[in-house]
Amino acid sequence: MGKSDSSTRYGTVTRFLHWGMALLILWQFLSAAARYFFEDTAIEAFFWPTHKPLGVLLLVLMVARLLWAVTHLKQRPPSVNLLAKLGHVLLYLVVIAVPVLALLRQYGSGRAFEVFGIPIFSGFEGEKIRWMLDLGSDWHGELGWALLVLILGHMFMAWRHRKTDQDVMPRMWK
Numbered sequence: 818m819g820k821s822d823s824s825t826r827y828g829t830v831t832r833f834l835h836w837g838m839a840l841l842i843l844w845q846f847l848s849a850a851a852r853y854f855f856e857d858t859a860i861e862a863f864f865w866p867t868h869k870p871l872g873v874l875l876l877v878l879m880v881a882r883l884l885w886a887v888t889h890l891k892q893r894p895p896s897v898n899l900l901a902k903l904g905h906v907l908l909y910l911v912v913i914a915v916p917v918l919a920l921l922r923q924y925g926s927g928r929a930f931e932v933f934g935i936p937i938f939s940g941f942e943g944e945k946i947r948w949m950l951d952l953g954s955d956w957h958g959e960l961g962w963a964l965l966v967l968i969l970g971h972m973f974m975a976w977r978h979r980k981t982d983q984d985v986m987p988r989m990w991k
């Protein structure tokens with residue numbers, strides 16, 4: 818199997834990103850759910866500390882994946898229909914928007930922020946940046962849950978296509 822994509826199948830780079838990120842995103846929703854349903858319990862204490870670092874890692878991976886996709890657009894398998902194409906574009910946009918909104922809020926709080934020991938913001942003195950805090954608080958969690966719905970829809974459509982002569986699973990899996 819080639820590293821690159823072809824008109825009939827996705828290559829190893831795309832598959833590695835797709836399935837690797839699917840696992841990381843599953844974990845990301847476990848930590849979000851732990852916070853939502855099990856606040857102040859051992860379950861939250863176990864899952865929640867990974868939420869911010871893994872969220873930042875997902876943003877980096879998704880930007881890399883976007884660059885990989887746009888530079889190989891011409892040699893990828895064609896979408897089965899317009900809805901599939903729009904759905905995939907939407908997934909890209911939302912997986913980028915969700916962590917960006919959280920990072921804006923993080924920056925606006927004025928606190929220093931680091932992940933995996935790498936400094937991201939050094940923090941600042943003085944007033945917090947209100948619009949950044951509000952934008953993150955109003956939209957990060959909401960859009961995050963909307964992403965979960967989109968992903969479930971995506972999985973459902975992949976499963977439904979298996980039953981037709983437009984099975985798209987082999988191009989991403991076999």
Ligand code: HEM
Pocket residue numbers: 845846849850852853868869871872873875876912915916919920923953954957958959961962964
């Ligand atoms: C793809 C990446 C991410 C996804 C899918 C995601 C998803 C979510 C979801 C669904 C919630 C809602 C939990 C609730 O309703 O209580 C949430 C909350 C939260 N997330 Fe994320 N997140 C991501 C990245 C990040 C990043 C990078 C940060 C920090 C820089 C972050 C910080 C937070 C915080 C502080 C909360 C609790 C406050 C709130 O509900 O807004 N997240 N996240």
Ligand code: HEM
Pocket residue numbers: 831835838839842886894895896897901905906908909912968971972975985986987988989
């Ligand atoms: C178990 C879960 C999943 C299954 C069974 C699945 C299945 C598939 C299949 C069969 C394709 C090829 C579709 C085609 O070319 O028309 C595909 C593509 C795609 N999937 Fe998934 N998927 C899953 C999880 C996810 C998750 C969590 C995301 C989140 C971003 C995602 C995002 C995408 C995107 C953007 C594409 C287009 C190809 C690309 O640019 O990587 N998938 N998926």
